Amino acid sequence: MKCHLRNLLTYVLLTIVLLSPSGFAEAKKLIPMGESIGIQLQLPFVYVAHDVLLPNGQWLKKGDIIKEVNGKPIESIDGIKQLLNGTDVTLSIEQKSNETRTIILTNDQANNILPFLKDETDGIGTLTFLDPDSKQYGALGHQIIDGVLNKPPEFTDGAIFLASIEQIKKSSPGNPGYKISVINRDDIRLGNISSNDSYGIFGNWESDIKQSIRKPIDIMHDDEIQLGEAELLTAIEGSNVEKFKIKIVKYEDNFLQFEITDEKLLSKTGGILQGMSGSPILQKGKFVGAVTHMFVEQPARGAAITVTEMLKKKPD
Secondary structure, eight states: OOOHHHHHHHHHHHHHHHHSTTSOOTTOEEEEOOOEEEEEEEEEEEEEOSOEEOTTSOEEOTTOEEEEETTEEOOSHHHHHHTOOSSOEEEEEEOTTSOEEEEEEOHHHHHHHGGGEEEEEEEEEEEEEEETTTTEEEESSSOOOBTTTTBOOOOSEEEEEEEEEEEEEOOBTTBOEEEEEEEOTTTOEEEEOOEEETTEEEEEBOSOOOTTSOOOEEBOOGGGOOSEEEEEEEEEEBTEEEEEEEEEEEEETTEEEEEEOOHHHHHHHSSOEETOTTOEEEETTEEEEEEEEEETTEEEEEEEEEHHHHGGGOOO
């Protein structure tokens, strides 16, 4: 149990957040979501996504950044394509060691490496909440880290799209499962991405708020959270969001641990899946938090962040 002093400090800190311009008024309601989303961040540079052996015996290494082509600065793959004009191509490469080297390729060789280059970061996650008043959303519950760069990427633009779950690879102890999704970027862009912070991605909602969407509910304050039964909202088939039973087994310093108790979810997924990050957690009809991680050796057990903590990183 938390001591009285910690409860008092938590209350004071929470009050400051709720009354600050970037926070929410105490009566604020949010719509819990749970939809699976595709995430795309447009980067201001081009990097090598896989090691590539060149015909001259040199290597392009994963994480190398293409800084210039024929002496001209490059910010996108399209920019590279525009400079491939049939003559030899000179690439200026910045390596992870921050050293720069020059590689000369024929036009055909340069075309052949294009499939190994990227100028965006993308992935799958879960939408956490929608603010019906400000039309802002939050998702994931944790920061996006580019798997090649091994750090949060700089980005110039970003968007989220509705994803449909086509297949599930079940989790098992030591082997995290994942969702196999289809993303339609042409038809169902949901919103932009304005920030990628430690507690998730945030942005402006651009799609219509359907009348059939879940209703706004109260935020559960930290001192109301109890160990025991709760609910998880997530999509495991198509784009349909379902409600599943969980049990909160630990709560400390704005973070939760929980166990999945829903037999249907355990049977279908084996536990938490990669791509479930951001799934909303509810208790007694109030919005508690969002899934952030799974325990790899115990996939039925997960971690979550409270929504009050997540909102501290929400942009104004």
